[in-house]
Amino acid sequence: MVRGSRLTGVIAAATLVAAAVLAVGCGSTPTTGSSCSKTWKVGLVTDVGKLSDKSFNFDSYKGVQDAQADSSLCVQGRAIESSVESDYPKNIGQFVDQKYDMIVTVGFKLGDATIKAAKANPNIKFVMVDYGDFTDNPTPSNLVGLLFKEDQPGFLAGALAGLLTKSNVIGAVAGLQTVPPVVHYVQGYENGAKYTNPKVKVLKIYQPESGAKDFNDPDWGKQQATTFFGQGADIIFGVGGNTGNGGLLAAKEKGKMCIGVDVDQYVSYPDVDSCLITSAEKHLDKAVKTAITTMVQGSFKSGLLTFEMANDGVGLAPYHDFDSKISADVKAKIADVQAKLKAGSITTGVTS
Amino acid sequence: MAAAWRGRVVTTVLVPLVSVVCGFLVGAIAIVAAGADPLVAYGALFAGAFTNHNALAETLVSTTPYLGLGLAVALGFRAGLFNIGAEGQFYIGSLAGTFVAYSIHGLPPVLEVPLGLIAGMAGGALWASIAGGLKARFGAHEVITTIMLNYVSFLVASYLVDTKGLMLAPDVSTPRTPDVDPSAVLPVILAGSRLHVGFILALLAVPVVWFLIERTTIGFRLRAVGFSQGAARAAGISVGRTIVLTMALSGALAGFAGIVEVLGVNYHMTDTVAAGYGFDAIAVALLARSNPWGVLPAAFLFGALHNGAGFMQLETQISSDLISIVQASVIIFVAAPVIVGWLFRLRRAPAETVHITQREVDAPVT
Numbered sequence: 001m002v003r004g005s006r007l008t009g010v011i012a013a014a015t016l017v018a019a020a021v022l023a024v025g026c027g028s029t030p031t032t033g034s035s036c037s038k039t040w041k042v043g044l045v046t047d048v049g050k051l052s053d054k055s056f057n058f059d060s061y062k063g064v065q066d067a068q069a070d071s072s073l074c075v076q077g078r079a080i081e082s083s084v085e086s087d088y089p090k091n092i093g094q095f096v097d098q099k100y101d102m103i104v105t106v107g108f109k110l111g112d113a114t115i116k117a118a119k120a121n122p123n124i125k126f127v128m129v130d131y132g133d134f135t136d137n138p139t140p141s142n143l144v145g146l147l148f149k150e151d152q153p154g155f156l157a158g159a160l161a162g163l164l165t166k167s168n169v170i171g172a173v174a175g176l177q178t179v180p181p182v183v184h185y186v187q188g189y190e191n192g193a194k195y196t197n198p199k200v201k202v203l204k205i206y207q208p209e210s211g212a213k214d215f216n217d218p219d220w221g222k223q224q225a226t227t228f229f230g231q232g233a234d235i236i237f238g239v240g241g242n243t244g245n246g247g248l249l250a251a252k253e254k255g256k257m258c259i260g261v262d263v264d265q266y267v268s269y270p271d272v273d274s275c276l277i278t279s280a281e282k283h284l285d286k287a288v289k290t291a292i293t294t295m296v297q298g299s300f301k302s303g304l305l306t307f308e309m310a311n312d313g314v315g316l317a318p319y320h321d322f323d324s325k326i327s328a329d330v331k332a333k334i335a336d337v338q339a340k341l342k343a344g345s346i347t348t349g350v351t352s
Numbered sequence: 353m354a355a356a357w358r359g360r361v362v363t364t365v366l367v368p369l370v371s372v373v374c375g376f377l378v379g380a381i382a383i384v385a386a387g388a389d390p391l392v393a394y395g396a397l398f399a400g401a402f403t404n405h406n407a408l409a410e411t412l413v414s415t416t417p418y419l420g421l422g423l424a425v426a427l428g429f430r431a432g433l434f435n436i437g438a439e440g441q442f443y444i445g446s447l448a449g450t451f452v453a454y455s456i457h458g459l460p461p462v463l464e465v466p467l468g469l470i471a472g473m474a475g476g477a478l479w480a481s482i483a484g485g486l487k488a489r490f491g492a493h494e495v496i497t498t499i500m501l502n503y504v505s506f507l508v509a510s511y512l513v514d515t516k517g518l519m520l521a522p523d524v525s526t527p528r529t530p531d532v533d534p535s536a537v538l539p540v541i542l543a544g545s546r547l548h549v550g551f552i553l554a555l556l557a558v559p560v561v562w563f564l565i566e567r568t569t570i571g572f573r574l575r576a577v578g579f580s581q582g583a584a585r586a587a588g589i590s591v592g593r594t595i596v597l598t599m600a601l602s603g604a605l606a607g608f609a610g611i612v613e614v615l616g617v618n619y620h621m622t623d624t625v626a627a628g629y630g631f632d633a634i635a636v637a638l639l640a641r642s643n644p645w646g647v648l649p650a651a652f653l654f655g656a657l658h659n660g661a662g663f664m665q666l667e668t669q670i671s672s673d674l675i676s677i678v679q680a681s682v683i684i685f686v687a688a689p690v691i692v693g694w695l696f697r698l699r700r701a702p703a704e705t706v707h708i709t710q711r712e713v714d715a716p717v718t
Contacts, residue, residue, distance in 0.1 A: 084627040
């Protein structure tokens, strides 16, 4: 009896191993539309934030998926998530081994690995999302960095806040001041608010260096926002991952208004939907799809691809729950500011 | 005698093996729930871990940190110490070793590599001794102190490596330390891959740790404290000193794993160098039933899972996190042999009995 059951267990194990071995031979094959003479294979490697971050990784991969859904591009997209630093070169290598045409890497943490892989594989195109610092490395001819002008959506969000504030005091709870995009957002926000409302007072605070809690200290963010409310603020712009999210949460709990960052936080952070008037967005998905399109259409250029109002690479997210509460007059003014930023007839005043 | 031997086979070989199979079955359910074919997924996992270009070499690269860390946790277990701080000791060891390895220049590799390794092991050992000392002196439970020290070590690493940190490399766009001196790098042993000498060193650590536990006075004291502190004390063993020493040895192994990862794979240190290896290592040690030789297959399994997950995701688009489900299920089955016994109607494994051989009794005890 005992012996027999043990045998069953061993047989079960052996069957599983055998099945696994057999399955190796029948890996899935990409499906291609009949109109495609060539299928462009695009692989994306995340940083340790993984695809479920509802932010950079998620939106960048959405760009790959959008390209795949666009039948005129003939793209097949896949992603691999990384869990430790040593995964970066390895996961890039997986796509290299499978002879992918383009490899997209998300975030500056993959910078070293991407540049190295680009130099070693000149026939593969490499795209680095949100990375534009090639100053120390001559850019390989197969590498492009996607860069965003964060001051513009910051300016637009500030313009909206300037129009909607009743107390004429608004706040921004931000991540580290040493990270340039954070400063661009905040300065744009301040200038935008003053553009539409010269009387507005902008309270702003950057998170001090906190090691592992950099961009990841919602409690601190919540405290700062609460302090700003005590000083009369009625709108909070949260700029800095979970630190900023803490500010948004405080606004929601105190019945104030809030503005999200980077992606449409109505989707990425539903807890604060009831206070979210909009989000200052980088259109990562659009940027990634644009980079893929340049490859397919043969217009790929190395260096930097800059995304701004003019090419719809940045902007404001929909008003969602506030759509009915924001007057047509305010909406028209925001559309006007957006058009002027796009045309270049006004600038954000943010230089660095 | 034969029955006892069979009991040992059941507990040390069959239960872990069945647990692994059960873990994969639970994982298969999750794969189906995720909308994919488990056979295709596991096929890709297998290919990504073993048969693809460089896959086996990469699996051995992934196995290397699990070997050192698994041994670290297993060694602690043998003294009855639950070292949850291997992750933190890995970080501190990496930091110390990296600092030495990028600071020294001009020495031949035969000196620089050992210097880096020793610094890494010393860092891990000192860090773990804090928890050991707190336990020996004040009775503070090592589970609590090592968990807390983990957070401290992550923050220390971030502080030193991130923006404006003391160990931050100048002129790089990503937050990391400078690269280690070329002479401190562990050479690659398989051309065209990342497989490095560190793997051989980690392999050699297995018999060394086994010998230490089973054939030395220190090992005897360590096990005696693990069996019964009261009895050990009555036999004249300094329990406190043994605890501190065990934690130091455990930390040295974790620090060894850390610095080997730096000198062999990354060549610099960032704040995402481990991201969970030290916690997975607890699972490795459990699966190995705290036996150094058992750490060998257990670490290999975890290395293969970690390495194969990427290709599995490429082929099937199932999140590589699914591997965590397999790992966790394996551990649940290992930790609860009753479940396995019930599932497969195994005869209940006899309780581990303490065999003290004549030689051990004769061993000098101070």
